[in-house]
Amino acid sequence: MFDLNSLSPSHCRVGNWIVHNESAVLISTEKDIAKAAGVSIASVSRFWNAVGFKNLKEFKQFLKEKRDVTPAKKLLNTMTDLEYSNLQSHHLNRSIQHLQATLNFFQKETFEQAVSCIRNTNKLFIYAPGPSFGLGELLCYRLRRYGRDVRIIRWLGSEIMEELIHIDEHDSVLLFSFGRLLKEAEVLLKHASQKKCKTIVVSDQSVLEAPVKFDILLYADRGEKNEFHSMIAPLFLMENLIVEIGKSGTSLKNMEQLDLLRKRFKDYLPR
Incomplete structure (x- = not known):
């Protein structure tokens, strides 16, 4: 701006x-x-x-x-920039810019707090609406391999209460908030605050206003509001989170157990 x-x-x-x-x-x-x-x-x-x-x-x-920007206009704005450049090289350069902007805001201490929070939580509830759904699924899939109890909140509107009743003080909530904080996300944060459980927010805003205080903010750049939003930086951030959590002894033990199961049943369920 x-x-x-x-x-x-x-x-x-x-x-x-x-x-x-x-x-x-x-x-x-x-x-x-x-x-x-x-x-x-x-x-x-x-x-x-x-x-x-x-x-x-x-x-x-x-x-x-x-x-007053629609998804079509966002894509058009991005394509307009490509008029005199190669599509692949332009997209690669934009991706590098998103990653660099994310690294510029990266805070090691905050990242380590997020890793520790997930390692030590009883259950991890993930809220990943819209385009962040794939990130939530990836995080859930990988962390469950480590033996973590991870649950994706799939409900919308008032039905989200079906998940809230399972959250207590020994759990943590990780939610994605790109563009703006949805009402469901606000309710989650308020409930988590009342239950005194840890909260992690992944956002494309370096400063995020919320109705209640949350514990950890992880920033990932996705580009300007009026252009096509890239998920390369959020994905980069989540993969680093997964790798770091996987370094614990418990996680490695579960991966070894998975490897043994694959060998045991390889003739029944070949990869």
């Missing part, structure tokens, strides 16, 4: 708040924004010109047009 590195400290605070609260901007006044960003109203008024807009009204119009 705009380059925060080129802005003054006060304008950077305004810009950073706007980047992570686009929906709120549409219904905010300059006074609201100033209070939320912790700057003066005058700083907010000068901010628009610094980022190429006349005023807040013009910026709101820009946001409204930007938000």
Whole structure:
């Protein structure tokens, strides 16, 4: 949207708040924004010109047009960029950019907390809506190999309560939140907070606003809002999580047991 590195400290605070609260901007006044960003109203008024807009009204119009994006338009925006370039090489370069952006935000301590959380939990509940469903399935498949009790929450709407009744303080919840936090995800976080169980959120937002506090945020870049969203970085992050969890003695023991079963029944169920 705009380059925060080129802005003054006060304008950077305004810009950073706007980047992570686009929906709120549409219904905010300059006074609201100033209070939320912790700057003066005058700083907010000068901010628009610094980022190429006349005023807040013009910026709101820009946001409204930007938000009116369909999946078809996203793909069209991406294809437009390819007009004078090779498709495969362009996609590879974009993938590298997504991975690099993810690594730039990578925090080893936070990642290790997520690994420890999953290793030590009783049950791991995964909520993976929409395009993240494949990531949830992969995580479930691999972690169950390690002997982990992993359960994917497949219900939508009020039926999600069918899963909530099985979550207690010894469990953990891992949910994917790309673009925005869905209502089901909000309910999960609220319930997990009440039960005092650990929560891990995988998101394409480096700062995610939620109705209640969650424990761990893992960031994965998927590109700009108005282009085709890549899953290469989230997949990279999940595979690293799987590999790290697999290094424990218990996980290796379960893999050895799986290998013995394959040898025992290879004549019945050849691979």
